[in-house]
Amino acid sequence: MSALDERVTALKSAIEAAGDVIDPALAGPAEATFTHAQERLDLSTxxxxxxxxxxxxxxxxxxxxxxxxxxxxxxxxxxxxxxxxxxxxxxxxxxxxxxxxxxxxxxxxxxxxxxxxxxxxxxxxxxxxxxxxxxxxxxxxxxxxxxxxxxxxxxxxxxxxxxxxxxxxxxxxxxxxxxxxxxxxxxxxxxxxxxxxxxxxxxxxxxxxxxxxxxxxxxxxxxxxxxxxxxxxxxxxxxxxxxxxKRASQARLVGDVRQVARRLAETGGVEPVPGLERPVRDALVETFVACAGVPQIADAVEDSMARRAVVATDWPLIGWVGRLRHDPLRELGFGRSARDAVADTMPISPSVQRARADLALREATEVATEGMSRPWRASVIDAIVGEGARDVIDELDEAVAGVDLGLKRQPLWWTAVGALQWFTFLAVIAGAGWAVASIFGLVEPDPWEGAPRPLGLSLPLLLVAGGLLFGVILTLVSRWLGGVGARRAGARAEKKLIEAINRTTERIVVARLRSELDRYDRWRNGLATAGR
Missing domain, CATH: 3.40.50.300 (P-loop containing nucleotide triphosphate hydrolases)
Incomplete structure (x- = not known):
């Protein structure tokens, strides 16, 4: 490839990369230069x-x-x-x-x-x-x-x-x-x-x-x-x-291309830009995490799992009372997003969250494009946060909605403890019934003559006392275990949600911004090659 061909190709690449960013009044002379060069070479070398x-x-x-x-x-x-x-x-x-x-x-x-x-x-x-x-x-x-x-x-x-x-x-x-x-x-x-x-x-x-x-x-x-x-x-x-x-004609045409490239560089700008550096990206993700209500959803998952553990492992009568308490995440899957489900507990309203996310995205884009000329910067910002881009909060909601929060999981120990609680409950009921029946002389308090009476308690009373004591101990232990499990479930949910928001940020922000910055790099590199 000759020096002229290399420069013409580079200049064309730069103009194609710029698209509508460059004023047609500036791109026009470049097109005229291509035509002029081709006509000159076609006429005579x-x-x-x-x-x-x-x-x-x-x-x-x-x-x-x-x-x-x-x-x-x-x-x-x-x-x-x-x-x-x-x-x-x-x-x-x-x-x-x-x-x-x-x-x-x-x-x-x-x-x-x-x-x-x-x-x-x-x-x-x-x-x-x-x-x-x-x-x-x-x-x-x-x-x-x-x-x-x-x-x-x-x-x-x-x-x-x-x-x-x-x-x-x-x-x-x-x-x-x-x-x-x-x-x-x-x-x-x-x-x-x-x-x-x-x-x-x-x-x-x-x-x-x-x-x-x-x-x-x-x-x-x-x-x-x-x-x-x-x-x-x-x-x-x-x-x-x-x-x-035989290089004079090419030298002149190379000069024409170089001149156009330098004029475009002066008006369109070719300054390097920092791009979306890691600290800026991480700060943006943190804002998205807050705006998507991840901390509140994680807390709600922890609270929901703790309540479900109580319902599943408490003494049956207490568990029934727990079922009556409101659980916002219980309604998920019926047209509500996790963020909507916990909206009442969030520190700011959804409209403010939306504005905050848009502002954070704009600020991050402005930092990433610092040094660009005004037309280029306006074009990139419009591509990332303008009308052409989907609402960030809507994208984040979709990402959050697709995360399995683990609310359908029911640990096996819940079932085992629940069975034991029912066993103690039935033991207490049986002991109480036996004791009442013995008071009215319907049955003997001792199932056989000379039956032992630990602590002076008959077998019916022993069933009642033992069942209640075992139920209290089992309830306390299961609540502690349920709290530990709930905290772990909340942490797992938070981790999954943050990962989903990270992926969404990569897709709707980083990839889109990288594409725009790559376009700007093609512009800069094309003009550098054509104008050197």
Whole structure:
């Protein structure tokens, strides 16, 4: 892949990643650059378009005449006005289609058919040399011609003169904005014959410093004289080298892509962003946990399991009383969410929870996108918390609703203890009935003659006392065990709920934000590649 292809691909990737974030007025020039590059390469890769541009009096036309090897006075009728560009093409095939595309009128096109010329100029084979009107002409049309033709140049030769080489007009309007095209530029200090050797060196040093400040460090600067011919061999050799390399046109188009990329970077921003760092993500999850009512649900699960343990393991009469107590989680599965079931115990209303979750999500997104330009940041925030995203609380409710809180579990020891409690209850009832019947003489208090009476109690009373004592002890032990089990059930439920909220946060926030940040990274990396 060529440098141009790599940059065009990178710039396209950046623009595709940006989507609607970038103003069409900014994306439009990029699309035009793609089209321009493709048209230029389709027309000709064998020609190099070199333009001579400069101020009034810089000697462009004389320099053009010396490079072309033609006496323009003899062919001056081909250039009826000074508001048009004059072109000279080397090579038997000419460059008519290319010059037509550039917009140079046929009457202003001159062809050097090297096969007929003597001597043949092989070094310039494929050269298309254009002499532009003065950019600082009082005629506005001249500036328009310069601006138009400059868009098509493969190589800029900036022709400056000793008096106005630092003139702000050409530097501010053309040279500085084209710093991205330094690889497609040459600078000529013409009319060097007017300066002494000392003054020429000072002028060259000063000009090089100016160019370095403008981003043209390393660009060849050649001192020439169209009168004496000084510097012309060096200029011809540099132009010939660019022609021979066949890279001038690509260098220019690379500069175009680089220029567009840098403008997009300036307006769209390419600053790195922190992303959703772990502490911020954890703080967000904590807020979601609170807004989803996880602590209250865990407490309710603990309370519910403790009540169920009491009902299942208490002495039957006490257990029946426990069934009458309200259990909010008992109604789950009948159209109510766990959060709704415990809403009355939550410290803030559902509407406030919803607003709090949205605010926390917005704040986390703002932290994650700190450094982004305003359009990018607004786009990312809208994608995460805007109208396009589902309500966070609704997502969290769905996640919580899908968690098995373990309310249907009934430990085996509950059944065993419940059976023992019923056994003690029946023993007390049997003993009490036996004792009452013996009082009325219906039965004997002793089942046989000489039956033992521990602690002086008959067997019926022993059944009543023993049953009550065993039931109390069993109740106390089972309540303690039930409390331990309930706390464990609450902790398990809380852990499951937090895991569900973590997964939901990963899905509705982290994954979505990561996708947006990946899009921003494609934008940044694309512009970095295209603009380097």
């Amino acid at each position: 064998q020609h190099t378009v070199v333009v001579l541009a400069g101020s009034t009096g810089s000697g462009k036309s004389s320099l053009f005449n010396r490079l072309a090897g033609l006496e323009l006075a003899e062919v001056g009728y081909l250039r009826p006005t000074t508001s048009t560009a004059l072109a000279c093409a080397w090579g038997p095939a000419g460059a008519t289609e290319l010059l037509d595309w550039i917009g140079v009128a046929r009457r202003d096109q001159i062809t050097r058919r090297s096969v007929l010329d003597a001597p043949r100029d092989d070094a310039f084979e494929g050269l298309v040399l254009l002499d532009l009107p003065d950019h600082d002409s009082v005629v506005a049309a001249n500036q328009e011609v310069v601006d138009h033709v400059a868009r098509y140049a493969d190589l800029f030769v900036w022709v400056l003169d000793p008096q106005k080489y630092a003139d702000a007009a050409i530097h501010a309007r053309y040279i500085t904005p084209l710093a991205t095209h330094a690889d497609a530029s040459l600078v000529v200090l013409n009319q060097a014959d007017r300066l002494s050797d000392t003054d020429l060196k000072m002028a060259m040093d000063d000009l090089e410093q100016i160019l370095e400040r403008e981003g043209f460090a390393g660009v060849p600067v050649i001192a020439t004289s169209a009168v004496t011919g000084a510097g012309l061999p060096e200029l011809r050799a540099e132009i010939g080298r660019r022609i021979k390399s």
